[in-house]
Amino acid sequence: MEETIIKAENITFTYEDGTQALKGIDIEIKKGRKIAFLGANGSGKSTFFLCLNGIHQPSNGTLYYRAEPYHYKKDFLLKLRSKVGIVFQDPDRQLFSASVRQEISFGAMNLGLAIEEVKARVDRSIEDLEITAFQEKPTHFLSGGQKKQVAIADILVMDPEVIVLDEPAAALDPKHTTIVNHHIDQMAKKGITVLISTHDVDHAYAWADEVVLFHEGKIIKSGTPKTVFSDEKTLLATNLQKPSALRLFDDLCAKGLFDPSLPPPRNLEELEQYIHDISKRSTAL
Amino acid sequence: MIIIDKLCYYSKLRYQNPYIKTAWAMIALIITVSTRSIALSVLILAAMSYLTVIKGGTNLRRYCHFMAIPFAFLFLSSFAIAVNFSKTPLSVLSLPIGSWYLTASFSGLYLVLQLILTALAAVSCLYFLTLTTPMPDILMVLKKVRCPYLIIEMMMLIYRFIFVLLDIAYQLRISQICRLGNKDKRTSWKALGELMAVLLVRAMKRANEMYDAMESRCYNGVISVLEETGVATKKEIALLAICSLCLTAAALCCAYLGI
Ligand SMILES: Nc1ncnc2c1ncn2[C@@H]1O[C@H](COP(=O)(O)OP(=O)(O)OP(=O)(O)O)[C@@H](O)[C@H]1O
Numbered sequence: 001m002e003e004t005i006i007k008a009e010n011i012t013f014t015y016e017d018g019t020q021a022l023k024g025i026d027i028e029i030k031k032g033r034k035i036a037f038l039g040a041n042g043s044g045k046s047t048f049f050l051c052l053n054g055i056h057q058p059s060n061g062t063l064y065y066r067a068e069p070y071h072y073k074k075d076f077l078l079k080l081r082s083k084v085g086i087v088f089q090d091p092d093r094q095l096f097s098a099s100v101r102q103e104i105s106f107g108a109m110n111l112g113l114a115i116e117e118v119k120a121r122v123d124r125s126i127e128d129l130e131i132t133a134f135q136e137k138p139t140h141f142l143s144g145g146q147k148k149q150v151a152i153a154d155i156l157v158m159d160p161e162v163i164v165l166d167e168p169a170a171a172l173d174p175k176h177t178t179i180v181n182h183h184i185d186q187m188a189k190k191g192i193t194v195l196i197s198t199h200d201v202d203h204a205y206a207w208a209d210e211v212v213l214f215h216e217g218k219i220i221k222s223g224t225p226k227t228v229f230s231d232e233k234t235l236l237a238t239n240l241q242k243p244s245a246l247r248l249f250d251d252l253c254a255k256g257l258f259d260p261s262l263p264p265p266r267n268l269e270e271l272e273q274y275i276h277d278i279s280k281r282s283t284a285l
Numbered sequence: 286m287i288i289i290d291k292l293c294y295y296s297k298l299r300y301q302n303p304y305i306k307t308a309w310a311m312i313a314l315i316i317t318v319s320t321r322s323i324a325l326s327v328l329i330l331a332a333m334s335y336l337t338v339i340k341g342g343t344n345l346r347r348y349c350h351f352m353a354i355p356f357a358f359l360f361l362s363s364f365a366i367a368v369n370f371s372k373t374p375l376s377v378l379s380l381p382i383g384s385w386y387l388t389a390s391f392s393g394l395y396l397v398l399q400l401i402l403t404a405l406a407a408v409s410c411l412y413f414l415t416l417t418t419p420m421p422d423i424l425m426v427l428k429k430v431r432c433p434y435l436i437i438e439m440m441m442l443i444y445r446f447i448f449v450l451l452d453i454a455y456q457l458r459i460s461q462i463c464r465l466g467n468k469d470k471r472t473s474w475k476a477l478g479e480l481m482a483v484l485l486v487r488a489m490k491r492a493n494e495m496y497d498a499m500e501s502r503c504y505n506g507v508i509s510v511l512e513e514t515g516v517a518t519k520k521e522i523a524l525l526a527i528c529s530l531c532l533t534a535a536a537l538c539c540a541y542l543g544i
């Protein structure tokens with residue numbers, strides 16, 4: 001039985017200017033899962049993430065952290081934020097210090113750890129995220145991708161149970177995307193629950209245990225990547241493309257080249273393997 | 286980006302102990318300003334320039350350029366001190382203007398020379414500090430000497446924000462130019478006004494967002510970060526003490542000789 005770590009019950013959120021960004025969200029987030037949130041620009045993903053960590057207080061509905069309803073008192077919020085960390089969409093919004101090490105140490109210092117422990121954790125995250133090469137540079141000399149790495153280290157150093165990454169791959173080149181994705185996988189392996197928002201359907205399909213589709217402030221579909229991405233109608237409504245591996249697989253099944261009872265390939269490499277197997281079989285015949 | 290900020294990160298003295306560097310700059314500064322001796326000022330000017338340029342590796346031309354900034358200002362203002370209007374002509378120069386004289390004296394010139402050299406020496410002390418010590422290190426020193434938290438935190442955030450805002454301003458400016466926002470004087474001024482307005486709004490928004498981001502990392506009113514510049518070693522302290530003593534001795538000599 002998987003343990004529910006965060007639960008949202010019918011939460012709504014309206015910004016001061018009257019924009020209703022969330023219109024009733026229900027979701028249960030299970031411990032240790034890798035969850036991808038997809039949806040058009042302005043569909044409410046970032047807003048929802050800010051609710052998870054108590055920055056925004058929903059106008060209606062309730063959030064629960066391990067069955068304890070959120071209440072917006074200081075001690076609860078501090079506890080919550082030490083367990084649920086957010087890496088913001090734009091690292092410039094997150095980095096406040098000119099010194100990389102000081103920047104990374106901030107969260108850990110706030111947890112009230114001993115200085116030695118803070119140092120050890122800062123060193124570890126700097127090493128884990130491959131920041132060593134530029135750790136002595138001031139933050140305003142860093143490139144976008146390097147800033148993102150620091151922003152992730154900022155949260156990792158707090159050793160949270162849930163880590164929320166708002167578009168971790170935005171503005172990154174392929175190399176940095178690979179580095180960041182690698183670290184996200186690393187976190188997931190350690191048992192941290194990882195929530196990401198992304199516009200990359202292929203990545204979501206290949207990586208996630210669960211996919212959540214946002215549409216105009218609501219969740220219109222959630223479930224395993226296979227079920228969500230097979231639902232053509234919903235995909236059309238949210239203007240999302242089917243992941244290319246799945247699309248090719250379906251096409252090839254329709255042509256009778258593949259057996260539809262095969263588990264659908266999660267990425268192009270798996271699909272290639274299937275094709276490889278077929279050609280082997282046909283030469284054997 | 287701001288060049289003077291960039292230089293300190295490339296200085297060869299960057300990783301030297303910031304407490305020692307700050308203490309040295311401050312001691313030298315106090316001695317210069319309190320003695321106002323010409324000989325001592327020259328000595329300190331030379332020592333600080335040596336440290337910044339030769340030891341620190343700051344480009345000499347850049348350094349001279351930075352030194353020239355206060356120099357130009359000093360030169361103009363000291364002119365006003367050296368030259369007097371008086372009914373009686375003085376020793377150096379006297380230009381009669383009606384029944385008055387535009388005139389200067391040796392002692393006046395001496396005073397001006399003393400003033401300029403003291404000021405330049407004082408400035409060289411500060412340049413030594415700014416060109417070898419990055420801002421976060423200076424903040425750490427300020428914290429050590431019990432400067433109020435509020436001031437330190439403001440300095441820290443302002444320092445970071447200068448670059449965030451410069452970056453936004455730069456992007457806005459580029460995007461305006463791309464859309465011919467500077468095609469003539471009129472549009473240029475208008476575009477500048479709009480840039481300022483947008484920049485203000487963005488700054489407010491950024492500040493809010495950064496506050497949220499800090500809150501989400503358990504910020505509780507005090508910015509606490511890791512401070513890890515090592516304690517000064519015995520050798521460093523000894524060096525500082527010896528240099529300071531020499532400087533004091535030199536100051537006393539200068540005072541005794543009256544130079
Ligand atoms: N500070 C704010 N004030 C007013 N409205 C806002 C604010 N931030 C976001 N909104 C609005 O709330 C809605 C949801 O925005 P949100 O940032 O959550 O979307 P998103 O799914 O993260 O989009 P993206 O993929 O572009 O990041 C949008 O309509 C947006 O205009």
Ligand SMILES: [Mg+2]
Pocket residue numbers: 045046047089166
């Ligand atoms: Mg967003």
